[in-house]
Amino acid sequence: MKATFMYGAGDVRVETVPDPILKETTDAIVRVVRACVCGSDLHPYHSMPHSESGNPMGHELIGVVEEIGSAVSTLRKGDFVVAPFAFSDNTCSFCRDGFQTACIHGGWYGNPENGGLQAELARIPQADGSLVVVPGIDESSELLPSLLSLSDVYLTGYHAAHMARVEPGKTVTVIGDGAVGLSAVLAAQQLGAEQIILMGRHRSRTDLGREFGATDVVAERGAGGIAQVLELTRGEGSHIVLEAVGLMPAYEQSFGIVRPGGVISRVGVPQYEDAPIGFGSLFGKNATLTGGPAPVRAYLEAAIQQVLNGEINPGRVFDRTVTIDQVPEAYAAMDAREALKVQIAL
Amino acid sequence: MKATFMYGAGDVRVETVPDPILKETTDAIVRVVRACVCGSDLHPYHSMPHSESGNPMGHELIGVVEEIGSAVSTLRKGDFVVAPFAFSDNTCSFCRDGFQTACIHGGWYGNPENGGLQAELARIPQADGSLVVVPGIDESSELLPSLLSLSDVYLTGYHAAHMARVEPGKTVTVIGDGAVGLSAVLAAQQLGAEQIILMGRHRSRTDLGREFGATDVVAERGAGGIAQVLELTRGEGSHIVLEAVGLMPAYEQSFGIVRPGGVISRVGVPQYEDAPIGFGSLFGKNATLTGGPAPVRAYLEAAIQQVLNGEINPGRVFDRTVTIDQVPEAYAAMDAREALKVQIAL
Numbered sequence: 001m002k003a004t005f006m007y008g009a010g011d012v013r014v015e016t017v018p019d020p021i022l023k024e025t026t027d028a029i030v031r032v033v034r035a036c037v038c039g040s041d042l043h044p045y046h047s048m049p050h051s052e053s054g055n056p057m058g059h060e061l062i063g064v065v066e067e068i069g070s071a072v073s074t075l076r077k078g079d080f081v082v083a084p085f086a087f088s089d090n091t092c093s094f095c096r097d098g099f100q101t102a103c104i105h106g107g108w109y110g111n112p113e114n115g116g117l118q119a120e121l122a123r124i125p126q127a128d129g130s131l132v133v134v135p136g137i138d139e140s141s142e143l144l145p146s147l148l149s150l151s152d153v154y155l156t157g158y159h160a161a162h163m164a165r166v167e168p169g170k171t172v173t174v175i176g177d178g179a180v181g182l183s184a185v186l187a188a189q190q191l192g193a194e195q196i197i198l199m200g201r202h203r204s205r206t207d208l209g210r211e212f213g214a215t216d217v218v219a220e221r222g223a224g225g226i227a228q229v230l231e232l233t234r235g236e237g238s239h240i241v242l243e244a245v246g247l248m249p250a251y252e253q254s255f256g257i258v259r260p261g262g263v264i265s266r267v268g269v270p271q272y273e274d275a276p277i278g279f280g281s282l283f284g285k286n287a288t289l290t291g292g293p294a295p296v297r298a299y300l301e302a303a304i305q306q307v308l309n310g311e312i313n314p315g316r317v318f319d320r321t322v323t324i325d326q327v328p329e330a331y332a333a334m335d336a337r338e339a340l341k342v343q344i345a346l
Numbered sequence: 347m348k349a350t351f352m353y354g355a356g357d358v359r360v361e362t363v364p365d366p367i368l369k370e371t372t373d374a375i376v377r378v379v380r381a382c383v384c385g386s387d388l389h390p391y392h393s394m395p396h397s398e399s400g401n402p403m404g405h406e407l408i409g410v411v412e413e414i415g416s417a418v419s420t421l422r423k424g425d426f427v428v429a430p431f432a433f434s435d436n437t438c439s440f441c442r443d444g445f446q447t448a449c450i451h452g453g454w455y456g457n458p459e460n461g462g463l464q465a466e467l468a469r470i471p472q473a474d475g476s477l478v479v480v481p482g483i484d485e486s487s488e489l490l491p492s493l494l495s496l497s498d499v500y501l502t503g504y505h506a507a508h509m510a511r512v513e514p515g516k517t518v519t520v521i522g523d524g525a526v527g528l529s530a531v532l533a534a535q536q537l538g539a540e541q542i543i544l545m546g547r548h549r550s551r552t553d554l555g556r557e558f559g560a561t562d563v564v565a566e567r568g569a570g571g572i573a574q575v576l577e578l579t580r581g582e583g584s585h586i587v588l589e590a591v592g593l594m595p596a597y598e599q600s601f602g603i604v605r606p607g608g609v610i611s612r613v614g615v616p617q618y619e620d621a622p623i624g625f626g627s628l629f630g631k632n633a634t635l636t637g638g639p640a641p642v643r644a645y646l647e648a649a650i651q652q653v654l655n656g657e658i659n660p661g662r663v664f665d666r667t668v669t670i671d672q673v674p675e676a677y678a679a680m681d682a683r684e685a686l687k688v689q690i691a692l
Contacts, residue, residue: 093580093582094582094605094606094607097605097606097607098607099606099607099631099632101606101632102606102607102631102632163632163634234439236439236440259440260440260443260445260447260448261440261443261444261445261448266629269625269629270623270624270625270629272624273622273623273624273625273626273627274620274621274622274623274624275620275621275623275624276619276620277616277619277620277621277623277635278616278618278619278620278621279615279616279619280619281619282635282638283612283615283616283637283638283639284638284639285445285448285638286445286447286448286509286636286637286638286639286641287638288509288634288635288636289623289628289634289635289636290632290634290635291629291632292628292629292630292631292632292633293629293630293632295632
């Protein structure tokens with residue numbers, strides 16, 4: 001099969017490798033129908049040291065079950081499935097809490113052990129726990145982009161809003177106009193936010209943000225951006241800040257605009273470890289900090305229904321489609337911000 | 347009147363100064379019946395640079411209203427009142443949210459502008475918003491220590507538990523066996539926590555913690571303490587951590603023991619600004635960080651009723667009583683850990 005590997009910063013290659021095989025009785029093999037490139041894939045695209053062996057890439061897919069291990073009981077060959085970006089048994093204590101990204105039998109794709117999902121075939125560990133069947137869908141459906149978005153991007157935005165307990169009457173500010181930020185706007189709108197301020201500078205993206213529900217757009221960053229959000233909130237600040245970037249300036253922006261007693265919810269993977277949380281940032285105004293890797297699995301059934309019912313169309317974040325051979329171009333286009341998010345049609 | 351001033355580290359003096367007078371029409375003058383020394387008063391006791399003029403000390407009191415400004419409508423001379431450690435109008439947008447420590451007309455005691463409450467008399471700004479009347483109490487009541495504890499210490503512990511949403515079925519670990527930590531144990535018990543692990547090394551204090559509801563006591567700190575809490579929680583960690591210390595090792599302990607998806611709630615004033623919050627500490631396990639200066643005012647009516655009904659006896663944290671002239675000895679005794687918390691009877 002063809003699969004995507006990264007050999008270092010800026011060096012993405014599609015290569016022919018042996019097809020994956022079942023390793024555990026709980027595995028399934030899925031033929032990939034759509035995969036995509038994630039904003040988080042751009043971090044190693046900027047900084048990965050050269051590797052002789054290359055690292056398999058990709059953690060998002062929808063596809064069709066080709067083969068199941070002997071212990072898999074809820075799936076059949078031919079099922080159309082969504083795979084969350086992390087696998088999980090969906091039965092352990094943490095999974096039952098709704099935090100499947102902390103599953104004791106769970107793990108991540110995009111490493112030599114589990115392979116990557118920007119490929120023609122994928123081995124999915126803990127298949128019963130991880131894969132969710134989409135009924136009545138075939139490969140020609142117009143819903144494929146939205147279903148693909150449930151593998152990570154939309155439900156990562158949703159996780160930010162869920163952890164922050166967005167509800168009617170709340171002002172929500174979303175930092176970042178990437179695909180996750182726009183997804184967070186849509187999720188905040190779905191949860192009934194009264195005012196949704198989108199902080200972003202790319203007009204085509206913030207325009208989609210407005211269609212997703214943003215009531216205000218603030219292009220400025222730093223002190224000027226903070227001042228504008230305060231002005232839009234009667235000087236009081238935003239009840240909720242959804243931080244979808246992961247860089248320190250976005251975090252600093254967050255505690256600058258959060259209202260006393262408010263919530264900052266992060267889903268951009270932090271590219272820092274230490275940050276201000278003392279009296280002058282979080283503590284003094286009783287701000288809450290939450291968020292983390294989205295337990296997509298917890299939200300997947302409900303979101304699939306919303307897509308099938310036409311209630312949400314989160315797949316609009318995909319603005320380009322490539323073949324598997326064109327994946328290196330997809331990385332380059334997203335890195336150059338020529339594309340918001342690129343799907344791979346197989 | 348006599349009032350307490352700090353002139354530098356270790357240098358506390360009780361001096362005779364002019365009685366406070368009404369400055370604003372919204373002020374009240376209160377004759378202090380009981381005041382006390384706070385754990386947070388020990389921070390300047392360790393580190394305050396020498397001051398020629400001295401700094402007024404104290405932010406906790408119960409007392410009797412002596413005089414009211416012309417705009418005060420809910421209080422009368424002779425009312426027995428509890429004063430929260432911060433004053434607030436209790437009507438602004440943040441107060442209505444339940445975060446009176448962020449009141450736009452609020453502020454703090456223990457500074458030249460507002461004076462200190464370790465004194466015979468006190469000027470209370472925003473008296474209508476700040477002071478809560480205790481019905482049917484006189485100065486001989488045995489409930490005075492518990493009522494005094496509602497000015498700060500018990501309701502600070504309660505705030506930690508409230509912000510962390512302690513509820514039946516949850517495991518709660520309290521870090522710190524000072525008066526706030528023990529109060530947090532009592533609050534967690536009141537809110538129905540299933541298991542309450544108290545981390546502290548002072549036997550007389552942890553014994554009171556057990557009486558307040560702690561089911562387990564862990565004396566060890568650092569990696570050993572973390573291992574013990576994990577063992578007590580089937581290796582899963584604590585749903586909720588209430589951090590009542592404010593020093594970095596206590597925070598590091600917190601993210602070491604919190605369960606994935608769990609909550610760390612801080613009420614010990616952080617003696618640091620930057621701290622770990624990235625993938626390796628909070629983000630990776632979707633831990634939530636919350637807490638801040640307790641909006642005591644939000645919880646005061648309900649807690650007064652609990653004290654009057656005999657449901658709670660949080661005043662047990664006071665293990666010594668001094669006169670106003672003995673306040674310097676109170677600081678020394680708390681600093682030497684000879685006393686847990688000292689009340690001043692006037």
